[in-house]
Each structure stands twice: as C-alpha cells, then as structure tokens.
Amino acid sequence: MMDDLKTRLKEMLTSGAIGMVIGYGQKEIYMADGSREYRTCPVFLSRDTEIDRLVWNRHCVQNLVTYLTKEEYKESGKIALMVKPCDLKAIHVLEQEKQIDRKRLFIIGLTCKGVMAEKMGIDEGHLAGKCIKCLDSSGKSSAVCTPDEADIVIETLPDGDMPPKGKDISSDLEGFEKMPSEKRWAFWQNQFLKCLRCYACRSACPMCYCEQCICDMSRPQWIDKSPHLKGNFLFHIVRAFHLTGRCVGCGECERVCPMGIPLMLINQKMIDTVKDLYGYESGKDPEQAPLLSQFKMDDDQSFIK
Amino acid sequence: MKKIKDKPQESEDLLLEKDRLWQPRIVAFLCNWCSYAGADLAGTSRIKYNPQIRIIRVPCSGRVNPLFILRAFIDGADGVLVSGCHPGDCHYSTGNYFARRKFALLKRLIEFCGMDERRIHFSWVSAAEGSKWSQVVNDVVNAVYQAGPFTGFDLPVFSKETEIETPADLCKQGPERFAYSIDLMSRTGKK
Amino acid sequence: MQTTIETDIKQVETMNKQISKKAIDAIISELTEGCQIFAPVVQDGIKLYKQIESPEQINWGHGNCHRSLKELFFPITEPVFSFRQTRKGIQIETPGNHNKKRVVIGARPCDCNALSITDKVFKWDYEDELYLSFRENTLIIGVSCIQPEPFCFCTALNLSPFDETGSDILLTETGKGIYHANIITEKGVALFERFKEHFTEASPDQSARKDAMLKDIVSKMPAPFPMQDIKTWLDKNFDHPVWEEIALGCIGCGTCTYLCPTCHCFDITDESRGYAGERLRNWDSCAFGHFTQMPAHQPRPLQWQRFRQRVMHKFKYYIDRFSRLACVGCGRCRSLCPAGKDTVEVIQTLQKQIDLAETGPKTNKKG
Ligand code: SF4
Ligand code: SF4
Ligand code: SF4
Ligand code: SF4
Numbered sequence: 001m002m003d004d005l006k007t008r009l010k011e012m013l014t015s016g017a018i019g020m021v022i023g024y025g026q027k028e029i030y031m032a033d034g035s036r037e038y039r040t041c042p043v044f045l046s047r048d049t050e051i052d053r054l055v056w057n058r059h060c061v062q063n064l065v066t067y068l069t070k071e072e073y074k075e076s077g078k079i080a081l082m083v084k085p086c087d088l089k090a091i092h093v094l095e096q097e098k099q100i101d102r103k104r105l106f107i108i109g110l111t112c113k114g115v116m117a118e119k120m121g122i123d124e125g126h127l128a129g130k131c132i133k134c135l136d137s138s139g140k141s142s143a144v145c146t147p148d149e150a151d152i153v154i155e156t157l158p159d160g161d162m163p164p165k166g167k168d169i170s171s172d173l174e175g176f177e178k179m180p181s182e183k184r185w186a187f188w189q190n191q192f193l194k195c196l197r198c199y200a201c202r203s204a205c206p207m208c209y210c211e212q213c214i215c216d217m218s219r220p221q222w223i224d225k226s227p228h229l230k231g232n233f234l235f236h237i238v239r240a241f242h243l244t245g246r247c248v249g250c251g252e253c254e255r256v257c258p259m260g261i262p263l264m265l266i267n268q269k270m271i272d273t274v275k276d277l278y279g280y281e282s283g284k285d286p287e288q289a290p291l292l293s294q295f296k297m298d299d300d301q302s303f304i305k
Numbered sequence: 306m307k308k309i310k311d312k313p314q315e316s317e318d319l320l321l322e323k324d325r326l327w328q329p330r331i332v333a334f335l336c337n338w339c340s341y342a343g344a345d346l347a348g349t350s351r352i353k354y355n356p357q358i359r360i361i362r363v364p365c366s367g368r369v370n371p372l373f374i375l376r377a378f379i380d381g382a383d384g385v386l387v388s389g390c391h392p393g394d395c396h397y398s399t400g401n402y403f404a405r406r407k408f409a410l411l412k413r414l415i416e417f418c419g420m421d422e423r424r425i426h427f428s429w430v431s432a433a434e435g436s437k438w439s440q441v442v443n444d445v446v447n448a449v450y451q452a453g454p455f456t457g458f459d460l461p462v463f464s465k466e467t468e469i470e471t472p473a474d475l476c477k478q479g480p481e482r483f484a485y486s487i488d489l490m491s492r493t494g495k496k
Numbered sequence: 497m498q499t500t501i502e503t504d505i506k507q508v509e510t511m512n513k514q515i516s517k518k519a520i521d522a523i524i525s526e527l528t529e530g531c532q533i534f535a536p537v538v539q540d541g542i543k544l545y546k547q548i549e550s551p552e553q554i555n556w557g558h559g560n561c562h563r564s565l566k567e568l569f570f571p572i573t574e575p576v577f578s579f580r581q582t583r584k585g586i587q588i589e590t591p592g593n594h595n596k597k598r599v600v601i602g603a604r605p606c607d608c609n610a611l612s613i614t615d616k617v618f619k620w621d622y623e624d625e626l627y628l629s630f631r632e633n634t635l636i637i638g639v640s641c642i643q644p645e646p647f648c649f650c651t652a653l654n655l656s657p658f659d660e661t662g663s664d665i666l667l668t669e670t671g672k673g674i675y676h677a678n679i680i681t682e683k684g685v686a687l688f689e690r691f692k693e694h695f696t697e698a699s700p701d702q703s704a705r706k707d708a709m710l711k712d713i714v715s716k717m718p719a720p721f722p723m724q725d726i727k728t729w730l731d732k733n734f735d736h737p738v739w740e741e742i743a744l745g746c747i748g749c750g751t752c753t754y755l756c757p758t759c760h761c762f763d764i765t766d767e768s769r770g771y772a773g774e775r776l777r778n779w780d781s782c783a784f785g786h787f788t789q790m791p792a793h794q795p796r797p798l799q800w801q802r803f804r805q806r807v808m809h810k811f812k813y814y815i816d817r818f819s820r821l822a823c824v825g826c827g828r829c830r831s832l833c834p835a836g837k838d839t840v841e842v843i844q845t846l847q848k849q850i851d852l853a854e855t856g857p858k859t860n861k862k863g
Binding site: 177181182183184185186187188189193214222223224229230233234237238240241244245266269270273274277278291292293295297299300301303304305 | 372376403405410412413417418419426429444457
C-alpha cells in the first residue's frame with residue numbers, strides 16, 4: 001500500500017501535479033553516547049528521489065495541518081499531506097474558516113490505530129490521550145479516513161502491538177472538576193507561573209493562524225506581554241477562548257509546550273462544554289457555520305438574570 | 306467589612322482612600338439601548354441601589370468582548386456584571402443572541418479555571434426595568450461582597466507558616482519557591 | 497575555536513580538594529541563612545533551578561534543567577524601571593541593583609560556561625547593571641556531568657563535561673558520596689576559606705580517577721566538529737539555497753531560543769495601569785514572526801530566514817564579535833524542538849555542503 005502511494009506520489013511530483021509532499025519521515029540522530037537513533041519527524045519532499053523517506057508508524061504524532069497556513073508553504077503549489085483521521089478535523093475547520101483551498105491539497109488519509117503520547121520531547125510509552133476516545137475496544141480506530149474525504153487512503157496499519165493505554169483525559173477532567181474552585185485556581189496559578197510565553201502552543205496549533213495575534217498587540221495592549229502571573233493567566237484564558245468551538249483536540253499545544261503545562265485539560269473542557277451546550281463538534285463538517293457566528297433562539301440562558 | 310487594605314496608591318479610587326475599608330469594585334458593561342436606559346430610569350425614579358458599581362456604556366451586549374471582562378479582573382475588579390437587552394429586543398436585532406453564546410462559554414471557562422462564580426454576572430434589563438436594575442445591582446454587590454476581595458492574581462504566598470496545601474497536594478509538588486521571580490513579579494502583580 | 501575567556505572573573509590557581517556529600521549538605525544548610533540558594537529541583541515532571549530552603553530539596557540526578565541557568569541572571573521578565581504620574585509630574589523609579597547574596601549549586605558545566613557567553617554581551621558596549629549585579633553577587637558551584645544526557649554534544653564543540661569555565665567551584669562525583677572539588681575563582685576560595693574544615697586535600701588517586709572518568713566519558717561522546725571550516729563557509733554563504741531546505745519544518749515556536757542558555761535577546765514592553773506602570777524586559781526570540789517589529793520592522797519575513805539567523809548568530813556573528821562560539825552543546829534545542837529540528841543535524845548538513853564544495857567528498861563523518 002505504501003509502495004503504491006510512493007509510486008503515485010513520484011509520478012505526481014515529476015508531472016508537476018503536486019509541488020511538495022509533507023509527510024512523516026525518519027532521520028538518524030546522534031546521541032551523546034555515540035549511538036544513533038531514529039526519530040520520526042516531518043519531512044518536506046519536493047524531489048521524486050526522496051519519496052522513499054516516507055514512513056507511517058506510531059510516532060507520527062505531529063499534526064502536519066499546521067504547515068498549511070504558514071507563509072513558507074503557501075507558494076509550493078499543490079501539497080500532498082499525510083493526514084491522520086483526527087488531523088482531518090483540523091482541515092475541516094480551516095476549510096470552514098476559508099483558510100485553505102481544498103483544491104490545493106492532496107490528502108493522503110492514514111488508517112490509524114493510535115499514536116504514542118509525547119511530552120516535552122519524550123516518548124511517554126503509552127497511547128496519546130486523544131487516541132483513547134478514538135479507538136474502540138478491539139484497538140481499531142473508529143475514525144478512519146474515508147476515500148471521499150481523502151484523495152488516497154493508506155490502509156496499512158503501523159506495525160507493532162498495541163501499547164499500553166495510559167490515562168484518559170476525560171477521567172482527569174472529571175477528577176479536576178470535583179475539586180473546589182480555590183484549588184482549581186491554585187492549580188492553574190502554579191501551572192501558568194511556569195509558562196515562558198514562548199508561544200510554542202500557538203505556533204503548533206493548526207487553528208492559530210492569525211497574522212496579528214492579540215497577544216502581540218501593544219496598542220492597545222489587551223494582554224500583558226510579560227510572563228508574569230497576570231499576563232500568563234490572561235494569555236491562557238484568551239488562548240482557550242479563541243479556540244473554543246475551533247479546537248479539534250489534536251493535542252499539539254500540550255505536546256510542544258516545553259514546560260509541560262497540561263493545556264489539553266482546558267481544551268478538552270471547552271470541547272465538552274461546546275458539545276454539551278450547543279451540540280456542536282468542531283471539525284465535523286467543513287460546511288457547518290462556526291460556533292460563534294450562529295445562534296439558536298433557545299440557547300441556554302439559565303445563567304442570565 | 307472584611308479586610309483592611311494596604312494603603313492604596315494615589316491612582317486608586319478616592320473612596321478607598323477615604324475609609325480604607327474594603328468595598329467591592331464592580332465593573333458593569335451596559336448596553337446603550339436597554340440596560341443603560343434602565344439604569345437611567347432607576348436614577349430618575351430615585352430608586353436606591355448600591356453604589357459600588359462602575360458603569361461602562363457599550364453600544365450592545367454583543368460589543369462586550371470577553372477580553373473586557375478578563376481585563377477588568379486583571380485591573381483590579383472584584384466582580385463584573387454585563388447587562389443587555391432581553392432576547393428579541395436588541396437594537397441591532399441579534400447582537401445579544403451572539404453575545405449569549407460567548408458569555409455562556411466564557412463563564413464556564415473561567416469557572417473551570419477556578420474563578421468564584423459569585424464574581425461574574427449577566428443580566429437582561431430593559432429600558433423600562435428600573436426596579437429590576439436596582440435589584441440586579443443589589444444582588445450582584447451582595448454576591449461579590451460575600452466572595453470578598455479578588456486576590457486571584459496576587460502571587461500565591463508560600464511561607465513556612467501558611468504552607469498552602471492546594472497546589473502542593475494537587476501536583477504532588479513542593480511549594481513554588483520562585484523567590485527571585487516572586488520578588489520581581491510581585492511588583493507588577495500587585496493590584 | 498574556543499579561545500580563552502578574558503572576563504574579569506578572578507581566576508586563581510585551581511585547588512584540588514575533596515568533600516563528602518554530607519559536608520556539602522552541611523554547608524548548604526549553613527548558607528541558607530543570609531544567602532539565597534538555588535539548585536535543580538524536580539517539580540511536576542520538569543527540572544528547574546529554584547530557590548531551596550534545605551539541601552534535601554536538591555535533585556542531584558543526571559541531566560540538565562529544562563530552563564537554563566541564564567534565567568537566574570537574566571530573568572524571563574524583569575522591571576527596568578517604574579513610572580508614575582503625579583501632580584508634580586512624572587516620577588521614575590529604578591529598581592536598583594540586585595545585591596542579595598546568592599549561591600547556585602548543582603549547575604551543569606555547559607550552563608556555567610554559557611554564562612561566560614552572555615557575560616560578554618551584557619558588558620559589551622553597554623554595561624547591563626541588572627545582569628551584572630546578579631552575576632557579581634552569585635557564587636556558582638557547578639557539578640560535572642558523569643553521565644551526559646542523550647542529546648548532549650558539548651564535546652563536539654570542544655567543551656568538556658568537566659568544564660570549569662563559569663563555575664567558582666566545580667564538584668565531580670568520584671565515588672559514592674565523595675566529590676572532588678576544584679576551587680577555581682576567588683569567590684570559590686572565599687567559600688572554601690569559610691568552610692575549610694569540611695574539605696580535605698584531594699588524594700592523588702582521586703584526581704587520577706577523575707581524569708580517567710573524563711577520558712572515558714569523552715571517548716564515548718561526539719568528536720569535535722570542524723567549527724572553523726563551518727565558520728568559513730558561513731562567512732561566504734549567507735544566500736546559499738540550502739538554508740531554505742535546512743529550515744523546512746520549523747514552526748517558529750521559539751522553544752530552541754527560550755531554552756538555550758546562550759540566547760540573550762530581549763524585548764522591552766511597557767505595562768501600565770491607570771497612572772502608574774512599569775517598563776519590563778522580557779525574553780524574545782529571533783524565531784518569532786514579530787521579532788524586532790517594535791522598533792522597526794521584521795527584516796526576516798520568512799521562517800527559514802529566521803532559522804538562518806539563529807544558526808548564523810551562534811556559529812558566525814558571535815565569533816566575529818567575541819571570537820568564540822555561542823553554543824555550548826547542551827542539547828536543549830535538539831531534544832525539545834517540536835518539529836524535530838536538530839542543531840547537530842544542521843551542522844552536519846553544513847559540513848556536507850563544505851564537502852560538496854570541495855570536490856572529492858572527504859569523509860568527515862564522526863558524529
Ligand atoms: S508552549 Fe507552554 S510555555 Fe510556551 S507559551 Fe505555550 S503554555 Fe507557555
Ligand atoms: S488548541 Fe491544541 S488541541 Fe486544540 S487544535 Fe490547537 S493545538 Fe490542537
Ligand atoms: S524549537 Fe524547532 S520549531 Fe521551534 S523555533 Fe526552534 S527550530 Fe523552529
Ligand atoms: S544552540 Fe542548542 S545546544 Fe547550543 S547552547 Fe543553545 S540550546 Fe544548547
């Protein structure tokens with residue numbers, strides 16, 4: 001299957017039908033003890049000779065959709081992109097928000113049975129939190145890229161046995177919500193104090209594509225730029241709010257955070273809230289109206305006096 | 306009167322300076338067409354209500370960016386009230402419907418982060434509801450009063466005597482001893 | 497490439513002493529009165545230099561802190577002055593120098609060495625009092641790496657895991673609970689004089705053991721890269737097409753620069769409330785799309801240009817100015833880059849370019 005794909009991509013590259021393939025590849029890295037290890041990372045291929053570098057394994061964690069809205073990749077002609085079923089949702093949101101042209105994309109849909117959790121550059125040895133929901137008990141993914149969304153579907157699953165499941169984000173969330181409010185506030189105070197304001201979470205998020213982020217504005221300066229408690233709190237609440245109804249739960253923000261701040265806790269809460277209040281799921285359908293630009297007459301207003 | 310505040314800075318409210326007792330500071334965002342007129346009516350009808358509320362007039366509740374609310378807290382408010390026209394009465398026909406979604410989500414979000422729910426209020430008050438306005442204000446002031454001064458953005462204080470158990474239990478971590486940055490941050494962190 | 501460091505840190509002839517773990521703990525306990533002690537502490541899964549109150553809090557484990565030592569001298573956010581409008585006009589207050597005595601214990605040699613790099617910048621054409629007063633009042637007790645982390649590559653840059661630069665005292669664990677102590681600077685001597693009774697003379701076999709350990713570790717770690725050749729190549733190839741390729745994948749998150757112990761860019765921002773406010777100095781990163789937009793404009797609109805800037809700064813510009821590299825091989829950028837960009841890989845790619853340029857590719861491939 002992978003071979004078919006590679007032949008096809010090679011043809012497309014030579015004929016100029018696509019300009020670049022963004023996928024997962026492996027590279028050799030040099031370790032301090034003199035050994036060499038392989039690390040899965042995104043690869044950007046524009047020559048047909050390189051296509052053989054593509055791989056599909058459990059370490060293909062990164063959401064490559066992020067690159068679609070970056071300036072540097074807009075000039076590359078049609079892009080062939082390796083997309084996991086969960087990443088597909090991000091494409092839907094971008095389409096919904098008119099940020100990408102589906103015609104410029106060649107989607108290589110992957111059939112997935114879960115990827116590994118990665119935090120602060122370290123493979124945590126169990127499945128990513130987002131995958132647990134997505135997999136049914138037999139260990140198959142319930143979300144599969146279907147051919148009508150993807151231009152080509154890779155049906156081969158990555159090799160290897162099922163890794164241990166690890167913790168489920170929903171149970172974390174439940175436990176967290178049981179705590180009294182002061183404890184919750186104190187928890188976030190502690191977490192946000194660590195934040196460097198490197199904005200890696202923003203750079204990695206496929207939905208954070210604004211050319212001028214409100215966090216960088218200085219006139220007026222709504223959000224303190226300095227990484228002190230107030231600025232960090234405001235930044236994090238605003239980040240979460242701007243992603244409410246848009247976040248697809250890909251987990252990139254938490255994965256890239258060099259300080260290990262559990263951002264998915266907030267994101268998952270908002271994903272659940274949106275579903276609970278308005279029955280809305282982001283990234284489900286590229287045609288649906290964005291959550292905050294629609295309303296229903298009978299939206300909940302029990303909290304309004 | 307719960308807590309005596311430190312001597313307020315020159316730029317702070319005169320009221321505070323006068324009695325140096327804690328009074329809640331509540332910022333209210335009122336839409337021009339209904340709630341603001343409602344508050345006006347309350348005034349002209351000489352209805353008495355608590356004075357701890359500072360009103361900011363906005364064209365529509367739909368204009369209230371959630372950032373306004375957050376910024377109010379950052380800049381030292383103890384509570385926030387947002388009030389607009391009843392659904393169906395919006396001067397711009399649908400502004401308050403859109404606003405309603407934003408408010409519902411924002412409220413859930415910041416309460417999830419641990420904000421006391423007594424600090425953030427929303428209401429629909431029409432131009433004819435002077436007495437409802439005074440009732441709403443009194444309720445809000447009472448609620449914020451009970452919640453006490455908002456210290457959420459003061460740095461967590463860790464000292465040997467008042468070992469704060471909250472975050473420590475939570476993340477199984479020792480208390481934050483960011484002394485050097487606490488030192489620096491407390492200068493900007495103070496209200 | 498690594499020329500000697502001509503700072504005015506008063507080096508003395510290194511004294512070789514020996515000290516037990518217990519004695520170190522005793523010294524720390526005593527120092528907590530009157531001094532702030534900073535040491536690596538593991539908290540919530542990450543290791544940071546934090547203020548501690550008792551020696552038990554110190555994490556003596558291998559590996560480096562997630563955030564580098566620079567944050568103790570060049571904090572992530574720091575007020576430069578505060579201002580206030582009064583009836584008499586605008587009042588400005590400066591926070592003054594930092595003059596609390598501080599001791600850092602457990603810093604890794606690469607982090608300490610990196611301070612000698614930031615030192616040069618902060619006392620170059622302008623003497624930065626805030627940074628320098630922190631430096632002046634801090635004594636650093638470094639700890640050698642007897643087990644480098646997977647991503648370390650200090651040896652590739654001609655540094656050593658037992659490097660003494662930047663530390664006032666360097667401890668090396670030569671046996672269980674036994675540390676070999678090199679006393680390097682005057683500050684170190686002062687501390688030694690104060691706690692003389694805890695130290696013993698290093699026995700010759702301890703010193704020999706230390707040398708053997710170093711040799712063993714270095715033999716396993718990467719061999720030096722030809723940084724001089726790379727510098728020569730960088731001098732000429734600012735516009736080389738390979739840059740665009742090298743940088744592919746970088747998302748501009750700034751992780752590499754924020755965590756780097758030698759990166760020292762900062763941004764100035766004013767924050768005010770009502771009639772009073774503060775001017776703050778915060779970390780900044782050349783990887784950001786809005787870098788330097790505040791004073792002028794962003795001269796590097798595309799991410800690969802920004803990536804090139806980082807490499808150039810470390811391996812060329814800094815050498816031009818201060819004749820040494822601005823990288824200590826701590827490996828933070830390699831291990832934490834979310835897109836798998838790797839500084840070593842960059843150096844190797846450049847090496848390949850050099851090989852390509854000189855016809856007849858010579859194999860220079862020890863990693
Ligand atoms: S990636 Fe982490 S440290 Fe960086 S800004 Fe986001 S939350 Fe803060
Ligand atoms: S906020 Fe985080 S989880 Fe949500 S879409 Fe962005 S990167 Fe993914
Ligand atoms: S950490 Fe990696 S992705 Fe982030 S700016 Fe540095 S090189 Fe780019
Ligand atoms: S460039 Fe990377 S390896 Fe070099 S000092 Fe900075 S973080 Fe460490």
